[in-house]
Amino acid sequence: MAQLQPRRRWRSSLASGFRAALACTIVGVASIYAPPAIRCHLTFPAFSSAVTVNTADAASPGSAVRAALSAVQATAMGAVPSVLPLWLAHRTGAGESVVATTVVVALSTFAVALPGSGAVAKRIALGQIIIIYVARFRQESMRRSDGDGAVLLHPANVVACTALGVVAALLAVLLPCPRLATQEVRANKAAYLEVAAERVRLLAHAFRLMQLDAAAGSSSSTYCCGRRRQWVAACIISQADRAASAAALLRRRITSAQGDLQWERMPALLKRWCGGGWDDDEEDQQVHDLIEMPLRGMEMACIQMHKRAPNSSSICPTPTLTWLQQATDQVRLTLLTRRSCSGMEMAKHGYGVVVPEQLPPLAFLFCMDLLLHGSSPPKLPPADAASQCDGNTKDDEEQRKHRPWPWHKEARTTRLVVAAKCAFSLGLAVLLGLLFSSDHGFWAGLIVATTMATEREWTWALAIARAHGTALGSVYGALACLLIDKRRLMELRFLALLPWLILTAGFLKRSRAYGPAGGVAAAVSGIIIVGRRYDEPPMAFTVSRLVETFIGLACTVVADLVFQPAARPSAKATKQLARCLATLACCFNDDDSWGGQTSTKVKAVQEQVALLKRYVAEAAGEPHFLWSVPFPASCYDKVAGRLDRMAQLLCLYTKALAVTPPADEAADAIHRFHGLVSASLDHTSALLHRPSDDEKQRKDLEAGIRLSSCCCDDDEAPETLVQSFLGHALLQQPQQQQGASAMASIGFCMGEMAKEAMQMEADMLDLTLRSSLPRHITIIH
Structure with missing residues (x-):
């Protein structure tokens, strides 16, 4: 079982990497080989790739559908409201002013960050704002066109690029074979039950060894055998602890996939007619509590028994040890086959005076009995049960009355501060980026917008991860541009990007050192530099983008220190x-x-x-x-x-x-x-x-x-x-x-x-x- 865990992680990482590479390939093929009527609207394919990398993360249809709806919400918050400011800027000529552009970006960012929408929707909306207001080709198109058509054309092109990224992510999830979140949850649940059965076996074995050591006494003839049993018991408890860590990881995966299940479940009306093939979340949580809590109790009891081993005395006679063996087999059979346990009563044994040394073994037996039969509190009569339910309902209503609602004063103040911090950081990044370079000034705001985590209030660790990822992606992109001559075919660029996308989206994104922020930054940096326009040398473009990126990250950290030093x-x-x-x-x-x-x-x-x-x-x-x-x-x-x-x-x-x-x-x-x-x-x-x-x-x-x-x-x-x-x-x-x-x-x-x-x-x-x-x-x- 321990050998299968790395294989599962490798398979999952490779699958995620290949799906991200397929999605970016779809974006590249569409932006190059699409009909001219469509290709003329895909004016910023790098943003399509950024949307793809942000939305094609979990590689499940439920998460892809949720990301698609987030993109629709982002368009309603970012691209649609930008039509009126663009029209006013076109009429008054304020679009050429750096200060006016910075103010409009800051106000739009504040309006997007204030509502309680999801992080993906806010990132896409902020990216649309940066491209619409700051990108260089928008200004050139408005200079060439004197009519009001350019005001509507440019936001429409940004919406088309967003739609391309979302469609590519959906196709990458569905094309080879859809990996449903329900199947993922069921596989993790089966693996969790297997690990739980192994933990039961290990803990029961350690308990029997310590009981045999306590029954053998402390004579010189049995001293060596007793020490050996204690060492073996310590090793077994360590193995059970590692199995508990693996079980905790599986439970976290199950919990993280619960948000995608609601997008893959059938409606309640269809569920009534199609049968009960779907699991209930409350029942799953109850099963987890009934399994994990007794196992933790057994582990703590074994640890205390091992600490008190030299002074402990055997309290479990032969009938109790026989019952323990039968209960262990029954519990493991139940966990592996998911069948109900047959009624087994605990072996009776009289106790005169319970000493402290007897408490851990009895607690172990109690936890084993909970695993065998489940927690069974005394049943109340119907009237008492009804009164208890009414009391609980009244308590819940009172708690809801005293619970602060979303627009409470403190929550409202916190949300306003967070929105002001986002507006300040993005506006400052755009201002400094445009002052440094009018051609590449939007990169300073785009790196902040596409990787901003508005639900978190301190972004120093994320800034470090983005900086490392941007540097790695830029170095890879520059090397790829130097090795591939600009006169070669475009297919060679895709071939150069495929291994990098698999590495970043599959492995770097799931690592502890970089995480999702560093992985996304590395992937987007490589895509942008390799797929750039050849209007300047690749090294100059790489250096300019690195400087703009670090300007944006510095503005983010400064905004955290200024607005929320206590956060x-x-x-x-x-x-x-x-x-x-x-x-x-x-x-x-x-x-x-x-x-x-x-x-x-x-x-x-x-x-x-x-x-x-x-x-x-x-x-x-x-x-x-x-x-x-x-x-x-x-x-x-x-x-x-x-x-x-x-x-x-x-x-x-x-x-x-x-x-x-x-x-x-x-x-x-x-x-x-x-x-x-x-x-x-x-x-x-x-x-x-x-x-x-x-x-x-x-x-x-x-x-x-x-x-x-x-x-x-x-x-x-x-x-x-x-x-x-x-x-x-x-x-x-x-x-x-x-x-x-x-x-x-x-x-x-x-x-x-x-x-x-x-x-x-x-x-x-x-x-x-x-x-x-x-x-x-x-x-x-």
Whole structure:
């Protein structure tokens, strides 16, 4: 299975590269060999290639249809409103003024960036604006024509070039054989189930090895065999961790393809008559939660068992190990064949006193039982269920009332600032580009327009990727022009572009170093330089375009620094960390910890933590300015890992509480534990929001500073609360093995979450100290 993953990636990259090469070839053939009546309107084939590269990314019919609709929307925002300004410029003669052109471009950019449309639509619309207002051949055509026909002809030619790029992308997706997003999702789901079955086998094998090691004792005769089993178990857990990473990648691919499924699904009326061959998104998400959460719990239990191996004792008798083997086979058969499991009850075994060493094995057995039967909370009577649904509906309505609507004051201000930033960067790029060269001035604005990400607020990493991609594409194009003489046939240029398009659109676009921005810039640069008009030497054209490109990128970075200095990834990571802590603390502040709203809150915590990881990854590649403190990426990674682990433990915790609700005494211990963890999270959040120096000195003089941990200062230690909960829970004397394992899982999650909260306080204190260091001091790892 591990050998098939690189092959799949290579096949997918090659398919994407060949489709992009086919689409650009269609654009080139149409712009050269089309009838004269059509070819006269294709005045800017480089823009058609840029549209093709931007729209032919995912290589699925759904994404191509969505990109086509985005192009129609872009035409309505960019080319259509430009007719009136062009007519006014033609009448007044303002088209020859650089300042007037810059002002019109800035205002048009602000009008395009303000609405909440998609990124592809905005890029195409901004590209149309640059070509219509700034391109040199438009001015020449208006000089030659004194009538008003040129005012309508030039935007019509730009629309024709856009339509050519969209049609080429559609044909490239459909021509060889359409690769539907539904087939891609089903293949990824099948691969995910295979990886999940392999993870179950690995984790069950590691569990049995550690149980055999615990049963063998610590005599000298079995010491070597025990050490060998521990090494093997450690290797197996490492393999399970790598399989978990592969499963996470497959889940991300499934999630990314969900947006294309709605364009490939049949309407609801036809779906009713054609049968149920389509999957439901909610059921898929539920299946993923029921599989991934127990596997994560099994992995965490195995890790804790391996840490406590020398002091652990065997708690699983032979019937339990036999049940585990049968359950493993049944779960793997279910995952591989997608058949329902037959009823299997967990092997019964009496427990006198549950010690902390027994909690991880019992949590492992509980997660295996969840995989076997799924989470089955106690069923409510119809009246109670109806009342609970009504309560949830009322809560949802109240949340919708208090939820800020799109044109809220803060959201409106942010959108206005982002639109003003885009208008400033594009207008400044056009102004400086025209001042540098009137012939090639539009390249400075075009590189910003076709690769601008208006939904993101900080574009330094994207600017670096675009610069690298533009340089690579320009070097390749210049070398191709030097090797191919201008008197040769045009087909040789296509042959020179094909390998470059396959490399950039297939591999460079999916790499971590360049990404989509660098891949698109490299592909477009090669296409423009190789397919240029031979009115000047290729090296001079390459140098001029490189200078114009770097002018545009510099304007983008300057606009970010001027308009949104607080929108850097480091600042967003700090705000997102505070948001994650508040969301996690909200889960523990809730009185009804095993109610219906808890699962929604746990899902919100997981989403916030995933967003934090993305911001931290972006901030790690952020440049270090002289006036700012270096970003402590390692500290943020530690805190994000703690939050992710607490979110996973909280998910398992809520599942165990739903299976066996505790009694009054045990519930009291749980409430006290929630207060303890909530206080620790509040203390951690207070460390993140440190007061200023003056306020800090005033508080020191008045009351002093309390730097100790809330968990350590509390009279009730987490271990005491866990033991109190287990003591009260065993008084319930559950008749089923699932009840005992659920109670042990609750105790296991309580202890691990308390440890993570205490360790997160130390990590947060380290982060605070690193963030407050003077600028001339740097910690060397």
